[in-house]
Amino acid sequence: MTYQENIRLAIQSIRSNRLRTLLTALIIAIGLSALVGILTTLDAVKKSMTETFSSMGSNSFTIRNRGTGIRIGGSGQKPKSFTSIKYTDAIRLKDSLPQAIVAVSVTASNGATVKYEKEKTNPNIKVVGIDENGLSSQSLELALGRNFSKTEAGQEQNACIIGHEISNTLFNGDDPIGKIISVGPHRLKVIGVLKLKGSSMGANVDRSVYITLLKGKRINSFADPSYTISISVSDNSHMDNTIGDAIAEFRTIRKLKVTQANNFEIAKSDAVAQTLIENSKYVAWGGIAIGVITLIGASIGLMNIMLVSVTERTREIGVRKAIGANPAVIRKQFLIEAVVICMIGGSIGIFFGLLLGNVISFFMGGTFIIPWMFIIGGFILCVMVGVLSGYYPAKKASKLDPVEALRYE
Template sequence: MPVKTTFRENVSIALQSIAGNRLRTSLTALIIAIGIMALVGILTAVEGIKQYTTDAFSSLGANSFTIQNRGSGIRFGGGRRKVYPAIRYDQAARFRDKFKLPSTIAINLNVSSQAVAKYASNKTNPNVSITGSNENYVQTNGYKIALGRNFSDAELEHGANVVIIGEEVKDKLFKKEDPINKSIFVGSNKFRVIGVFAPKGSSAGFGGDRLCLIPILKAKQITTVANPSFSIAVMVNGPGSLDLTTGEATSLFRNIRSLNVAAPDNFEIVRSDSIQQQLSGQITGMTIAGFGIGIITLLGAAIGLMNIMLVSVTERTREIGVRKAIGATPGVIRKQFLIEAVVICIIGGIGGMILGMAIGNLIAVSISGKFVIPWLWLFSAFALCTFIGLASGFYPAKKASNLDPVEALRYE
């Protein structure tokens, strides 16, 4: 008489079989765990970086753009770069004075991105950025001053030796000491600290907390570049169309640069939202690549699981014969092996998800990303584990259910 078993009984039998073959189960689960760890780890790291870049650029606002020397922005891919005339300070100043739309404008000059800051016996790594600007830099670049103050009009007018430092610079040089009005060396120049920026992070990899901001005229004095190129950051005040505003800015700056009607722009306007779109495109590519790598790894794990389940069927041939002899139907045998494969996959998958999330977040945080719990990818990984268990266990389960009970009982 055929014997029917409930789902709970099938799970119980599968767990008993798993417990009786711990070494084989552990090795099989490890294969699945490695595959899931690779998938979840890569996608967690990408998700952390994605959320960080989104937050970082959202602080700049939707109505901001930068005028800079053409070809000096973020570049993806290779190719020879054409050299265009530098944007001079007098050109940037004329734009600031003549741009009539309501806006906040900062003129910037990057002096160095590999400077060393020193205070007493403490010093930073050679990765400090020295940037010259005016009092509007804080607003146009999404910074906040946590300690001290911004530049005064007198300091900007005379190019005073004052500096506003980033959070990381403060932590390296002053530990728990108050940095305000202390004198530090940045490169070979001495400055008095008047302010400290609130933590910002390394937006798009540019070291936002390793910044030393000095007056723009002081930056002109200490730069080692013979013909430096300035940039102009513009934050539009009000709800006006950014397309209209950038069009007005382009027309004005072409006039300042004395370009005739037929000449192409020898400068570029980079909108904050376009930078984010570029980075989002790169992150999407990373996500697809990470998903592909994870799937390939899991495909190998699925093949390994199927082979081990086939070995299990061979080892348990006599057991299958006994069960069939006492009334177990092919469907019961098939369900038992399928459930066993799925349970092994879920055990390995849970371990892989935990390890993958931990490793992915370590990678993301180490490159200034955010700590995230990627619920979508975790649920997807769990569903994938179930599918892999069913797919890998189907053929071994079918083979087990088709065994002839008489031949199976003779098997030694």
């Protein structure tokens, strides 16, 4: 008997037991949906994070106060406190690296309210002091107006650049350039509006106000603010040398002895993405565990259904043996039937897993993705589950005595 004939008989048997087949296929589908859905979501988010941080430039890095980076896991101990990076330290380092583009910034407030006439925002506006390179270091583009000049950045200018959401809230589509807004108790003239950026990694540029660095230094609401220094080079091949020069120069500025460790840290533009991607493997293992447990349950259910099927079709098996079917043919027929049921459930599960994963990814800011590796792996897994679940019932069917099987009622 050919494989095509076995498949035809398997489909015929499945049609005659639709309810049991559907229930088993659904169990398999749920298992694969959970597995493929979680892995698809992770893949899509990884791709989105990589693209986002790559757009910031692979030839840039940041110097910030040590201990301010993202911490995932660990012993739960409070991080050690290090000396903040002062304004004078940041400016000295900027002046000592003429071969690179250096941007200095500082957060002046995280909960400011911005007002214009009768309109005002919620008290969740971030105020950031930047220099003339501050926007380019964050890959921010202007929709209207202009950037701070180098001269303006070194002065306490009452000027600002606002995010897209603030512009819409306060001006409702009108041109905000040249208008005077109130940021807390301070009155600032709008000279630029940023393009819509959206939220990324918990930061929303559209709800931010950018002021000159010296203005940010003067109105800062924090007791001990720490400045951030972003450095980029024109050629990625110069990255390591520039990092080495920056570390050596900044150690001198911070008056660190040879035996002392750095009290600042270097973070490349994709460091956050890499940290999150590395830790996402635990979520992936959790998804795999959920999928495998569900598939084990599905395989047990499939085995029971196949055993019931063998009992119900005992007479049919006897007839086939009587007309010349050998044990290998009977065994093959039931194995193929189990695999077909798994493939039906697997197809449904993979489809809904892809759909679910990409919908979640879309709402998390990720991109659409078709993970061919997971799709192929899912189908291979279905075949394995089908073979493992169907082997014992198929073996039992192949060993039935034809005479006894024909007499079975």
